[in-house]
Amino acid sequence: MSESVTLTEKILRKAGDLNVDLIGAIPAESLDEFAGMEVNWNKWGTMKRPSDYVPDARSVVVVAEVAFGPTIDLAVRRRGGWNYVGYKPLEVDTWEIGGYLQSLGYEAKVLPSHLSQKNMARLAGMGSFGKNTLLLHPEAGPYLRIDGIVTDATLEYDQPDETDLCGDCKRCLQACPTGALQPYRIDAEKCLVHQRLHGPDDTQYARLLEQYSPRLAPGAYIMCQHCQQVCPVGEEPPWERS
Numbered sequence: 001m002s003e004s005v006t007l008t009e010k011i012l013r014k015a016g017d018l019n020v021d022l023i024g025a026i027p028a029e030s031l032d033e034f035a036g037m038e039v040n041w042n043k044w045g046t047m048k049r050p051s052d053y054v055p056d057a058r059s060v061v062v063v064a065e066v067a068f069g070p071t072i073d074l075a076v077r078r079r080g081g082w083n084y085v086g087y088k089p090l091e092v093d094t095w096e097i098g099g100y101l102q103s104l105g106y107e108a109k110v111l112p113s114h115l116s117q118k119n120m121a122r123l124a125g126m127g128s129f130g131k132n133t134l135l136l137h138p139e140a141g142p143y144l145r146i147d148g149i150v151t152d153a154t155l156e157y158d159q160p161d162e163t164d165l166c167g168d169c170k171r172c173l174q175a176c177p178t179g180a181l182q183p184y185r186i187d188a189e190k191c192l193v194h195q196r197l198h199g200p201d202d203t204q205y206a207r208l209l210e211q212y213s214p215r216l217a218p219g220a221y222i223m224c225q226h227c228q229q230v231c232p233v234g235e236e237p238p239w240e241r242s
């Protein structure tokens with residue numbers, strides 16, 4: 001490869017070979033302000049800094065996949081935890097890019113679970129927060145799966161685009177079956193995703209869970225996505241087109 005090709009260009013080419021939907025990069029320290037925030041969904045404690053993963057962290061590479069369709073958000077119980085099947089293609093691509101960085105001599109920590117994925121994608125210009133607290137991409141709407149790689153490589157960085165894509169819309173706030181949403185805020189304890197993952201079986205939400213988070217097989221559930229499905233931002237999801 002020509003010496004004039006920058007490291008950022010090499011990573012973009014690698015992502016192109018892998019057919020990655022979206023890729024960007026942000027300075028590592030831009031995620032420091034979220035350290036200490038609770039990791040709501042998995043009760044995994046609090047957010048960390050990129051330098052907790054790579055001591056000389058300079059950048060975070062953000063990798064995202066557009067994931068239309070309710071079956072994508074499938075959670076399967078395994079060894080006392082939950083496995084998100086729909087994330088596997090994204091994880092494979094992220095490992096490939098992390099391995100590529102390592103092959104070039106850089107340190108690269110793949111899938112740093114205690115960094116704010118939505119904020120890393122926002123800072124990389126992949127969208128802005130919607131009232132449903134999800135990241136809204138102008139074309140993919142609220143259907144991004146996001147992961148990252150912390151590295152000591154210095155890259156060319158993307159810029160956030162804070163365009164408000166919600167306007168006067170309140171569809172998700174009105175549609176949430178448990179009233180978990182306020183504009184740009186979520187009561188995680190009320191959300192059916194949290195209830196499915198962590199709630200007791202005899203929860204007051206049992207009937208709603210059956211409707212919005214159905215069981216496909218023992219230990220395999222579709223997560224509630226109602227606040228995504230009503231969102232008008234982005235292309236019409238394929239299951240609505242027929």
Ligand code: SF4
Pocket residue numbers: 175176177178179180181186190191192193212224225226227228
């Ligand atoms: S996932 Fe379901 S329960 Fe949770 S905020 Fe969205 S609509 Fe409400």
Ligand code: SF4
Pocket residue numbers: 130131132133136165166167168169170171172173227230231232233
């Ligand atoms: S449903 Fe409407 S208010 Fe909710 S995130 Fe989408 S555009 Fe924003």
